[in-house]
Amino acid sequence: MAPLNDEQLTQIRDERKEQIIAAALQVFARRGIAGTKMSMIATEAGISHGLLYHYFKSKDDLFTTLVEGAVLEAHAEMKRVYELPGSPIERIRMLTESTLDEGGKPYFLLIHQARTSEGVPERAKLLIEKYSLELFVEQLRPLFEQGQQAGEVAEGDAGELIACYLSVLSGLMVLSAHETPDYIMPRIELLLRLVERR
Amino acid sequence: MAPLNDEQLTQIRDERKEQIIAAALQVFARRGIAGTKMSMIATEAGISHGLLYHYFKSKDDLFTTLVEGAVLEAHAEMKRVYELPGSPIERIRMLTESTLDEGGKPYFLLIHQARTSEGVPERAKLLIEKYSLELFVEQLRPLFEQGQQAGEVAEGDAGELIACYLSVLSGLMVLSAHETPDYIMPRIELLLRLVERR
Amino acid sequence: MAPLNDEQLTQIRDERKEQIIAAALQVFARRGIAGTKMSMIATEAGISHGLLYHYFKSKDDLFTTLVEGAVLEAHAEMKRVYELPGSPIERIRMLTESTLDEGGKPYFLLIHQARTSEGVPERAKLLIEKYSLELFVEQLRPLFEQGQQAGEVAEGDAGELIACYLSVLSGLMVLSAHETPDYIMPRIELLLRLVERR
Amino acid sequence: MAPLNDEQLTQIRDERKEQIIAAALQVFARRGIAGTKMSMIATEAGISHGLLYHYFKSKDDLFTTLVEGAVLEAHAEMKRVYELPGSPIERIRMLTESTLDEGGKPYFLLIHQARTSEGVPERAKLLIEKYSLELFVEQLRPLFEQGQQAGEVAEGDAGELIACYLSVLSGLMVLSAHETPDYIMPRIELLLRLVERR
DNA sequence: AATGAATGAGCGTTCATTCAT
DNA sequence: CATGAATGAACGCTCATTCAT
Numbered sequence: 001m002a003p004l005n006d007e008q009l010t011q012i013r014d015e016r017k018e019q020i021i022a023a024a025l026q027v028f029a030r031r032g033i034a035g036t037k038m039s040m041i042a043t044e045a046g047i048s049h050g051l052l053y054h055y056f057k058s059k060d061d062l063f064t065t066l067v068e069g070a071v072l073e074a075h076a077e078m079k080r081v082y083e084l085p086g087s088p089i090e091r092i093r094m095l096t097e098s099t100l101d102e103g104g105k106p107y108f109l110l111i112h113q114a115r116t117s118e119g120v121p122e123r124a125k126l127l128i129e130k131y132s133l134e135l136f137v138e139q140l141r142p143l144f145e146q147g148q149q150a151g152e153v154a155e156g157d158a159g160e161l162i163a164c165y166l167s168v169l170s171g172l173m174v175l176s177a178h179e180t181p182d183y184i185m186p187r188i189e190l191l192l193r194l195v196e197r198r
Numbered sequence: 199m200a201p202l203n204d205e206q207l208t209q210i211r212d213e214r215k216e217q218i219i220a221a222a223l224q225v226f227a228r229r230g231i232a233g234t235k236m237s238m239i240a241t242e243a244g245i246s247h248g249l250l251y252h253y254f255k256s257k258d259d260l261f262t263t264l265v266e267g268a269v270l271e272a273h274a275e276m277k278r279v280y281e282l283p284g285s286p287i288e289r290i291r292m293l294t295e296s297t298l299d300e301g302g303k304p305y306f307l308l309i310h311q312a313r314t315s316e317g318v319p320e321r322a323k324l325l326i327e328k329y330s331l332e333l334f335v336e337q338l339r340p341l342f343e344q345g346q347q348a349g350e351v352a353e354g355d356a357g358e359l360i361a362c363y364l365s366v367l368s369g370l371m372v373l374s375a376h377e378t379p380d381y382i383m384p385r386i387e388l389l390l391r392l393v394e395r396r
Numbered sequence: 397m398a399p400l401n402d403e404q405l406t407q408i409r410d411e412r413k414e415q416i417i418a419a420a421l422q423v424f425a426r427r428g429i430a431g432t433k434m435s436m437i438a439t440e441a442g443i444s445h446g447l448l449y450h451y452f453k454s455k456d457d458l459f460t461t462l463v464e465g466a467v468l469e470a471h472a473e474m475k476r477v478y479e480l481p482g483s484p485i486e487r488i489r490m491l492t493e494s495t496l497d498e499g500g501k502p503y504f505l506l507i508h509q510a511r512t513s514e515g516v517p518e519r520a521k522l523l524i525e526k527y528s529l530e531l532f533v534e535q536l537r538p539l540f541e542q543g544q545q546a547g548e549v550a551e552g553d554a555g556e557l558i559a560c561y562l563s564v565l566s567g568l569m570v571l572s573a574h575e576t577p578d579y580i581m582p583r584i585e586l587l588l589r590l591v592e593r594r
Numbered sequence: 595m596a597p598l599n600d601e602q603l604t605q606i607r608d609e610r611k612e613q614i615i616a617a618a619l620q621v622f623a624r625r626g627i628a629g630t631k632m633s634m635i636a637t638e639a640g641i642s643h644g645l646l647y648h649y650f651k652s653k654d655d656l657f658t659t660l661v662e663g664a665v666l667e668a669h670a671e672m673k674r675v676y677e678l679p680g681s682p683i684e685r686i687r688m689l690t691e692s693t694l695d696e697g698g699k700p701y702f703l704l705i706h707q708a709r710t711s712e713g714v715p716e717r718a719k720l721l722i723e724k725y726s727l728e729l730f731v732e733q734l735r736p737l738f739e740q741g742q743q744a745g746e747v748a749e750g751d752a753g754e755l756i757a758c759y760l761s762v763l764s765g766l767m768v769l770s771a772h773e774t775p776d777y778i779m780p781r782i783e784l785l786l787r788l789v790e791r792r
Numbered sequence: 793a794a795t796g797a798a799t800g801a802g803c804g805t806t807c808a809t810t811c812a813t
Numbered sequence: 814c815a816t817g818a819a820t821g822a823a824c825g826c827t828c829a830t831t832c833a834t
Contacts, residue, residue, distance in 0.1 A: 427628075427711075427712055428626060428628070428629070428711075429629075430625070430626060430628040430629035431626065431627075431628040431629075431711065431712055431713075508769075511772065511774050511776055512769075512771075512772040512774065513625070513626075513629065514624065514625050514629055515629065524776070528775075528776055529775075529776045529777065529778070550787075556778075556781075557784075559778045559780075560778065560780035560781075560784050563766060563769060563777045563778055563779070563780060564762055564765065564766065564780065566765070566769055566777060567762065567764070567765020567766045567767075567768060567769045567777075568761060568762065568765045569765075570765060570768055570769065571706075571761060571764060571765045571768065573710070574709065574710040576709050576710070577726070577727075578709055578722070578726050578727045579727065579761045579764060579765075580727070580754075580757045580758060580761055581761070582758035582761060582762065582788075583754075583758075586755075586758050586788060587788075589748075589787050589788055589792075590780075590784060590785075590787055590788060594787075594792045
C-alpha cells in the first residue's frame with residue numbers, strides 16, 4: 001500500500017548505482033570511451049538503458065564518476081605500502097604483487113583510457129592531472145630511499161627509478177587487461193630486477 | 199593533354215594508396231578503431247573522404263590492410279637484428295633502441311589496437327594470431343641463447359625471458375604513444391637490467 | 397485508525413483531481429502540448445508523476461479534459477454578460493475587462509493551443525469545433541444589436557463586428573500569456589474604439 | 595570525370611539551404627520548437643534528415659538562422675513605409691495591408707515562437723531582444739506624429755498608440771497563421787479605427 | 793491512494809558509405 | 814581519378830507510461 005520507505009529506496013538506489021558502476025567499469029576499461037555504448041553498459045548491468053539516466057546524468061558523468069573512484073582507489077592502494085611489514089624491498093615486492101593483482105586491472109585500464117583517449121570529459125582530465133604520476137612518485141619516494149640506504153635498491157635518482165618502475169607496471173597492466181594470449185605477465189622476480197641493487 | 203597511360207595511372211594509384219596508408223596508420227594507432235573517423239584519415243592524407251573508397255573497400259578493409267603491413271614490418275625489423283654487428287647484448291640493446299624509436303611506434307600501436315580492441319575485423323584478428331608473440335620469441339631465441347652462452351644474458355628459460363622483455367617493451371610503447379607527461383620512457387640501461395646477467 | 401470510508405475517498409479523489417487540473421491548466425496554457433512534460437504538471441501539482449495516472453489515463457486524456465472544462469467555462473463567462481447591469485456598451489466594456497482579466501487567460505490560451513497545435517487529441521478537436529467562434533458570436537449578437545439600436549455600437553454586420561472583436565481579444569490574450577516586455581496590452585478605451593459608434 | 599566546379603557546388607549549396615530554410619520556416623512557425631522534429635523539416639524539404647546537418651549545425655542553429663532572417667525582414671518591411679506615397683493615414687493603411695499579407699505570416703509566427711517558447715537558443719533570444727517592439731515603435735513614430743499633425747491620427751501618446759496597434763496586428767497574425775475557421779481576419783477599415791481620429 | 797524505480801519508443805545527431813558529376 | 818552532396822543505420826538521451834511496493 002504505502003510506497004517504499006526511504007531506507008528501502010536508498011538501498012535500491014545504492015545497489016543499482018553499484019551495479020551500474022561495476023558494469024561500466026568493465027566495459028569502459030575494455031572498450032574505451034568511444035567504443036562503449038550506453039546500451040552495452042545497460043546490458044552488462046542487466047537493466048534498461050533508460051534506467052542508466054536515472055542514476056547518471058550522461059555517459060560523461062558516468063565515466064567521470066568511475067575515474068574519480070579509480071584515482072582515489074589507486075592512491076589508497078599506494079598508501080597501504082607503509083602499513084606493510086618487512087624490509088623495503090620486500091614491501092616493494094608486495095606492492096608490486098597487489099598492483100598486478102586481478103582486482104586492480106580495470107582501474108588501471110580506466111585511468112589509461114582517461115589519459116589517452118580523445119573526448120574525455122574535462123573533469124576527468126582534471127582528476128587525472130591532479131593525481132598524476134608525480135604524486136605517486138612522491139608517495140613512494142620514502143620507501144625507495146629507505147631501500148637505497150639499506151643497500152637493497154639500486155642507486156641513482158630515486159624519483160627516476162620509481163617513475164620507470166611505475167611506467168613498466170602500468171604498461172603491463174594495460175596489456176594484461178585484455179584477454180589475449182599474446183602478452184605474458186612477467187614473474188615478479190624478473191620485474192624486481194629493475195629496482196634491485198645488483 | 200594526352201590522357202595518362204596505364205603505367206602512370208598505376209603509379210598514381212600506388213602513390214595515393216601509400217599516402218592513405220601512412221595517414222591511416224597515424225590516426226588508427228593514436229585513436230583506435232572506434233575513435234577514428236574516416237574523415238580524419240582523409241584530412242590527414244589531404245584528400246577527400248570519398249576518395250578513400252576508391253582505394254579501400256571500407257574502414258575495416260583499410261584497417262586490415264594496415265595490420266597486415268604492420269605485422270610484416272615488425273617481423274622484418276626483428277630479423278634485422280641478425281645483421282647487426284656486435285655482441286649479443288649489444289645487439290639486444292640496439293634492437294631495443296630501434297624498437298622504442300619513433301618510427302616503429304605506430305606499427306606496434308596498431309598491432310596493439312588490433313589485439314585489444316573490440317570490433318576488430320575478423321581477418322585482422324587472424325593475421326595477428328598468426329604472427330603472434332610466440333613467433334617473435336622464436337625469432338629472437340637464437341640471439342638470446344647466444345647471449346646466455348656468452349654470459350651476457352641472464353640465465354633461465356630464454357623463451358620466458360624474451361616474452362617478458364617484449365611484453366615490457368610493448369607496454370611501454372603503448373603508454374608512450376600518447377603525449378602525456380604521466381609516463382616516462384625509462385632509459386635503455388634500466389630496461390636492459392631485465393635481461394642482463396648480474 | 398479506521399480506514400477511510402467511501403465518501404471520504406471520493407472527496408480525496410475529487411480534490412486531487414481538481415488540484416491536477418489546476419496545475420495542468422497553468423502548464424499546458426503556457427507551454428503548449430509538446431512543450432509540457434507530465435513531470436512538470438506533477439511538480440506544479442505537488443504530487444508524484446506516477447499519481448497522475450491514477451486520475452487521468454494519459455497526457456492526451458488530461459489535455460482533453462482540460463479543454464472540455466475550458467470550453468464550458470468560456471461559454472458560461474459569455475452568458476454572464478446578460479446578467480450585468482448598464483447599457484450595452486457598458487456591458488461590452490465589462491465583458492472585455494473580465495475577459496482580459498487574469499483569471500480567464502489560461503482558459504483562452506488552452507483553447508488557443510487546442511485550436512492551433514499539431515498533435516491535439518481528436519476528442520479535443522471535436523470539442524472546440526463544436527464550441528466554435530460562431531457560437532460565441534451568436535451568444536453575443538443580441539447584446540451588440542441592442543447596442544446598435546441604442547446608437548452606441550458601430551453599425552454594419554453585427555456578426556462580423558463581434559467576430560472581429562473576439563479575434564482581436566483572442567490575439568491579445570495569446571500574446572499576453574507570456575511575460576515579455578515585447579507586447580503591451582492596450583487600454584480598454586482603445587480597444588472599444590473598434591466597436592463604438594463614432 | 596572532374597568533380598563539380600566551385601560555382602556549381604555553391605549553387606547547389608545555396609539552393610539546398612534556401613530549400614531547407616523555407617521548409618523549416620513553415621514547420622517551426624506552425625508547430626513551435628518543441629513540436630518540430632528535424633525529420634519533419636527534412637520531409638518538408640524533400641531531403642534526408644542527415645543532409646540537414648551538412649547545412650546547419652543543429653536544430654538550434656537552424657532555428658536561430660530563421661529568427662535572424664525574420665527579424666531583419668520585419669524591420670526592412672517597416673522601413674519601406676517611408677518610401678510609400680500618400681498621406682500618413684494612407685501609408686499606415688498600406689503598411690497594415692502588407693503586414694497582414696500572406697507572405698509575412700510565418701515570419702511573425704516564428705518571432706512569436708521565439709519570444710514565447712521554452713528552450714529557445716540564447717542567440718535567438720538576444721536577436722529578438724535587440725529588435726524589440728520598442729525599436730518598431732521608434733521606427734514608426736515619425737509617421738504617426740505626422741499623422742497626428744495632419745489631424746488624421748488619434749491624439750495622445752503616439753508611442754502607446756503604435757505599440758497597441760502593433761500588438762493587435764501581432765495577435766491577429768499569430769491567430770491567422772493557423773488554418774482554422776475559428777478566427778477571422780478583420781477588414782482593414784475596422785482595424786484602422788484603432789488609430790484614426792474620430 | 794501514493795511513490796518512484798523501471799521500461800522502451802522516439803528524437804537529435806554523427807558518421808560510414810554511396811553516387812552523380 | 815576526384816569531389817562532396819546525399820543517405821540511413823545507429824547511438825546518446827528524454828520522457829510518457831507501467832508497476833511493484
